[in-house]
Structure formats: C-alpha cells, structure tokens
Amino acid sequence: MAQRVNRRTSLTVGAFFEKHHEALSMTLLSDRRGFERTISEPAPNRPGLALAGFFSYFAKKRIQVLGNSEVSYLKKLTPQMRSERFGRMCERDIPALVISRGGVLSEDLLKIAEQHAIPVFSTRLVTMNFLNAATLALENEFAPTTTLHGCMVDMKGIGVLIMGKSGSGKSETAIGMLERGAALVADDLVRVRWAGNELTASAPDLSRGYLEVRGIGIVNVANLFGLTSIRPEKRLDLVVNLTPHADLNEVDRLGLEAKKFEVLGQKVPMVEVPVAPGRDTARMVAIAALDQQLRRLGYNMADEFNQRLMEHMASQG
Structure with a gap:
C-alpha cells in the first residue's frame, strides 16, 4: 500500500x-x-x-x-x-x-x-x-511523517502496530491487550515519524486516549483502565497483520521466514496472525510482542528449534 x-x-x-x-x-x-x-x-x-x-x-x-x-x-x-x-x-x-x-x-x-x-x-x-x-x-x-490505518499499543516495552482489513478485530484485539497490561498509543489513525534514527508512533491530538469498539462505540481508555493505560508516543518495534483464517495455509507456521513491513523507508519486523471465531487474538499478539522482545535481546526461539532439528537429523544420519 x-x-x-x-x-x-x-x-x-x-x-x-x-x-x-x-x-x-x-x-x-x-x-x-x-x-x-x-x-x-x-x-x-x-x-x-x-x-x-x-x-x-x-x-x-x-x-x-x-x-x-x-x-x-x-x-x-x-x-x-x-x-x-x-x-x-x-x-x-x-x-x-x-x-x-x-x-x-x-x-x-x-x-x-x-x-x-x-x-x-x-x-x-x-x-x-x-x-x-x-x-x-x-x-x-522536520521529521518525515506518514499516517497508517491500525491500532498502536505498547506491550511491555514493545511498540506493536496492529493492522488488518476493516472488521478484522484490531480494536477488539487492542482491548484484550489492555486487559493484559498494555497501553494504548493510537487507534484508527496512527501517525508515524522518522526522527532520531527510529520510528515513533503517536495519535492525533483529538483522538488520543480514545478507542472505537464496534457495537459499543467510542470508549475513554483512561476511564476504563486507568491513566497508565495511555502512552502519548512509542517506538514502532513490530507490525502485526491480522489475516482471515481462510489464509491460514499462507502463514509461516515456524517463524523462520522473517517478514518486514516498510514505512518511511525503514523495514519493521512483521508477523501475520490468523483471525477466527473463538481464537484469542489478543493473546497471540501479546506472545508475538514478547517474542520480538526476546529477538531484540538476541534470542530467537524459531532459530533455536531449527538448530535442534538439524542436530537431530544429523545424529540420525
């Protein structure tokens, strides 16, 4: 896009x-x-x-x-x-x-x-x-900026931009993450700027602290979850794309394939999370954020499993 x-x-x-x-x-x-x-x-x-x-x-x-x-x-x-x-x-x-x-x-x-x-x-x-x-x-x-459609949250220090088609459950996923201790940065319109050698996301002044939930309407996040549930801005660390469950076969199951999302000329790690009735999407996105935190510290669970698999295959040969 x-x-x-x-x-x-x-x-x-x-x-x-x-x-x-x-x-x-x-x-x-x-x-x-x-x-x-x-x-x-x-x-x-x-x-x-x-x-x-x-x-x-x-x-x-x-x-x-x-x-x-x-x-x-x-x-x-x-x-x-x-x-x-x-x-x-x-x-x-x-x-x-x-x-x-x-x-x-x-x-x-x-x-x-x-x-x-x-x-x-x-x-x-x-x-x-x-x-x-x-x-x-x-x-x-003077920093270059752009506006993306999605929902931005801070999950235990990892800035996660949740994207997907209209009706995919971005705001509902954000609500589930807020219940797990995350903080809302922006909903619907996410402003991203490139300054100080990092991408930073924020919300327009008018909509900061508010979140739209289908069937309920506009909710004041601070009133529901407290002042600590709002962040004025956050570094963009991970993009999560919510995809239809019908596309499950196209999703990387092992996490070995490193996907990137390009914004303002910078490539951000991206994962795809299938959405289906009864599936706890918020939990999946929270796990993706924690996995990204481990990767930033130099620990890759997918690579570790792949290495164990290769060693097992070598020992059997």
Whole structure:
C-alpha cells in the first residue's frame, strides 16, 4: 500500500517559540516583529566565524546561538567593529538569535537586530544543553511523517502496530491487550515519524486516549483502565497483520521466514496472525510482542528449534 509521506520544509520562528519555549527555557528580549521568519534547517548554529568576519558557508537559514564565547568575543571588539560584524550577520536574514545562560544583548546590538526585524531570545540553559535540546525539537518538527490505518499499543516495552482489513478485530484485539497490561498509543489513525534514527508512533491530538469498539462505540481508555493505560508516543518495534483464517495455509507456521513491513523507508519486523471465531487474538499478539522482545535481546526461539532439528537429523544420519 502506497504511503503518503509528509515533509516539513520550514517552520516559522513564532511557531517554534510558542511550541517549545517552555521546554527550552526561552524568553523574548525583543518585540514580536520577525516571528513570521522561517527556519529552513533543523539545527541551530553558533556564528563564531561569522562574528570574526568569515561569512563563507555561513548557515544563515538556522537559528543563531550566542554562547559565552561569542558574547565575550563581541565585548572585546571596539563598538564600531562590534556593530559592523553584528550588522553583517543580521543582514543575511537569519531567522532568530538566542543568547544562552540567561544572557542579554547590549542595547546597541539589540537595536541592530530590531532594525532588521530579527527576534532575539534568551535561554537559561547552558549553550550545549540548549543546542542539544533545540536540535532534537527541530528534528522532530522536520521529521518525515506518514499516517497508517491500525491500532498502536505498547506491550511491555514493545511498540506493536496492529493492522488488518476493516472488521478484522484490531480494536477488539487492542482491548484484550489492555486487559493484559498494555497501553494504548493510537487507534484508527496512527501517525508515524522518522526522527532520531527510529520510528515513533503517536495519535492525533483529538483522538488520543480514545478507542472505537464496534457495537459499543467510542470508549475513554483512561476511564476504563486507568491513566497508565495511555502512552502519548512509542517506538514502532513490530507490525502485526491480522489475516482471515481462510489464509491460514499462507502463514509461516515456524517463524523462520522473517517478514518486514516498510514505512518511511525503514523495514519493521512483521508477523501475520490468523483471525477466527473463538481464537484469542489478543493473546497471540501479546506472545508475538514478547517474542520480538526476546529477538531484540538476541534470542530467537524459531532459530533455536531449527538448530535442534538439524542436530537431530544429523545424529540420525
């Protein structure tokens, strides 16, 4: 099935500040002019070379972060040289300036930034902590995403995406897993993004914590199973495809055949679980999740059985 991939190409300074200012301990030092400026690269930049007069390869599309080194350097320059270097940097339409360690800009530099309508912020974080946190935040904002139809649960640390045709029992299976201690991440629409070298699944804000069960309707999972039965997001470790019992002969019985499900260019382990009346599908999916947990630890039960079988056949020969 073709997956529609969404890729953000830019983010306004205003949107970044509104969403992340608390986590990044940011406060606004200037007015709000320039909030419509766009950040086009998902990483901040320290403009030390630019302030020294070297603008070749200057990363002007990034948020510029002034740490102790940059601030101390500017203080050692003559007022004329300081204004000239800082002005040349601002002329390149940088998105915004952030001063770390609760620092502030001198009045002359703040006026230059305001003349170019460049927002200036201060953060209480030390420079490296801000750089790391801001990079993670920007990577999440710019990460490629897609939406899958299924039900995502966290089963004892393993993120399981339950997929299948309409009416195959995805939500009912999720309910059975919640009764076994799992936590719901998303139902029906599952948002998956690729960031930080891993796939992470979450739910749209409107439907988070709710699950649709045929014949009953929409249920509030937290009300039924408690707050610990909800996870805002989870790494995607395993895809379980619920298949009709009529396709039983097409399902791998020994688990030796490693199947994969591709999402956002990444291949995720996948197993197929046949669905039939009276069959405890939730238990089968829970076992598949525990098996995947063992595989992540380097233990493969199917390979172990196959090795024992080969040794038995060799001894009989």
